[in-house]
Amino acid sequence: MTxxxxxxxxxxxxxxQLIHGVLKLYDRRFGSSLRNILTNKPAPYTQENEAAFETFVGRGMMPEFIHYLKQKSETETLPIAARQFLEEPDRTKGLAKFEATLWHDCIEYFECETKAYNRLADLQGKLVPRMLAHVSLSPTKLATSIAPEAAPYFDVRGILLERIDGYCLGDVELGPLPQDLRTLQQVIQSAADAAHEINKRGIIMNDCAPRNVVVDGKSNTPRIVDLAQCYFREELVEQWYKDGWQEDEDWDPDVEYWEQAENNPAAIGLVMVTRIQKRTGVKLDIRYPDYKEIIAGIRRRKAEVAAAEGKGAPQKSS
Incomplete structure (x- = not known):
């Protein structure tokens, strides 16, 4: 499922110089999990779908519809799922809105992953793949038949990444395991540590799992991939304030961030430890960041700043 x-x-x-890379395309027409309408059941891409979408775009209905989707995402707890539009009485209009929502989703995934890789520039080639380029592909079929302002709705965005020759950490349990599990333990530990390093740069991964870790076959070092579904610290804080979380006098946005981020390393480490233990009976020892100390440090530093500011404040005369 992709x-x-x-x-x-x-x-x-x-x-x-000959370069081998991985081209990741955010294309509404493909991606089985992207087009899911039921569990593990993707909606097929058909000529009927495309015709409905082309008509929808040609009539200039996309800008208003995208504005509607963005408004809903700001006011609703959960974003609108594309499959909801397949229930509309007007089948053609429903198909058009289904494809339009998928297009919008793809753009958001592209922008999210691009932003994440830019923020992780110092980790590229170390804990995440190097991003080599951004890509935009235009379909030749429609190149002469659509208005210039509508052309972007048919472009396919993508990113070109370095290729990591190795294996997926999530697939390790499916094959023969090494007799000495210490190497595997080190790989899992490094992957959990990598997730924490990403968190330290203001990114929480919404889809953090062993399947999104690729291990270099030569160096045995993990790279975390698939950053299209991330939360960025500044955006989370902005939303928390909009939701009024600051009304609780004990609430702290920095503490809240780390309370939510702590799930990422365990989403890799704990899952792999459980899987390996089921197969071998051996429980690998994976260490995680001391989140209590991280949070205590945040509170301690802020208390020190507040105390210093209090000392520097002018004294009231009696």
């Missing part, structure tokens, strides 16, 4: 199309590509630089 959200995006992933292609193994090769290209030559201007200097003649």
């Amino acid at each position: 959200m995006a199309v992933v292609l193994d590509v090769s290209f030559q630089t201007r200097r003649g």
Whole structure:
């Protein structure tokens, strides 16, 4: 089950160097989990769907519809799922809105993952793959038949990443395990540590799991992939204030961030430990950040700042 199309590509630089990469495309037409309407049941992409979408775009209905989706996402607890529109009485209009919502989702995934990789620039090539380029593909079929202002709705965005030759951490349990589990324990520990490093840079991964960890076959070092579904610290804080969380006098946005982020390392480490223990009876020892100390440190520093500011305040005369 995939959200995006992933292609193994090769290209030559201007200097003649051959580069192998992975092209990840955010294409509404593909991606089984992206088009899910029921559990593990994707809605097929058909000519009828495309015709409905083209008509919808051609009539200039996309800007207003995208504005509607954004408004809903700001006011509703859960975002609108594309499959909801398949229940509309007007089948053609429902198909058009289904495809339009998927297009909007793809753009948001692209922008989210691009922002995440930019923020993780110092970790690229170490804990996450290197991002080599942004990509935008235009369909040749529609190139001469659509208005210029409608063209972006048919473009496919993507990112070109370095290729990691190795294996998926989530697939380790499916094959023969090494007799010495210490190497595997080190890989799992490094992956959990990588998740924490990402958290330290203001990113919480909404889809953090062993399946999103690729291990380099030569160095045995993990890389976390699939950053299309992330929460960014500043956006979370902004939303928390909009929701009035600050009305609780004991509430602290920095503490709240770390209370939510602590699930990421365990989503990799704890899951893998459980799986390996079921197969071997051996419980691997994975260590996690001391979140109590992180939070205590935040409160301690803020108390020190408040005390210093209090000392510097002008004294009231009696």
